[in-house]
Amino acid sequence: MLSIACNILVHGTLLHQWGFSYCKPPKKEPRKNPELVKKWKKERLPNLLKTAKKEGRKVYYGDEASFFVTPKLQKCFLPQANPFPVEIWSKSFEHIFVCAAISSEGDFTYTTSKHPYKGDDIVSYLEQLLAAEPDPITLI
Structure with missing residues (x-):
């Protein structure tokens, strides 16, 4: 194992000299299909509204x-031209799960x-939403 004592401010410089580069994880959710989203917004959403x-x-x-x-991991140093090694969308991290809705008037419930959330949890949340809203609603 290599051990070098140096000021924290020079770590990046040393790693770069040894062939590593600064890397950030991808920001886009890989499972999202932008073409389907665009089509839904253009065709289906106006009809619902x-x-x-x-x-x-x-x-x-x-x-x-x-x-x-x-x-989550924000940055690391890797040998140049290597892809980011950590699966950012890993299910091994602890999460908080939220079910929420906001109206076009700004009313918010969560x-x-x-x-x-499983089916029964969603039904329970929808019952809570319907009980809080006296008017008929369309949920998108």
């Missing part, structure tokens, strides 16, 4: 998401969990 307006419904935009509780 038009129908909701015609029927006098309040529009809510809802989603289920998870957030890392543990810090619930959190320490485990992924």
Whole structure:
């Protein structure tokens, strides 16, 4: 094992001289299909909004998401031209799970969990949303 005592400010310089380069993980979610998202926004969303307006419904935009509780790796040094070695979208990190909806008027409701949402959890959240909103809604 190699051990060198030096000031923390020169680590990057030394690693670069030895053929390593500064790397950041990819920021885009690899499972998202931008073409399908664009098509949905152009074709399906306007029809949903038009129908909701015609029927006098309040529009809510809802989603289920998870957030890392543990810090994720932000940067590292790798031999030049090597891909980032850590699977950023790993399921091994601890998460907080959130189910939330926001209306076009700014009304916001959410619930959190320490485990992924399953069907019964989603139904429970939707019941909570419907109980809180007196008007008919369209959930997108």
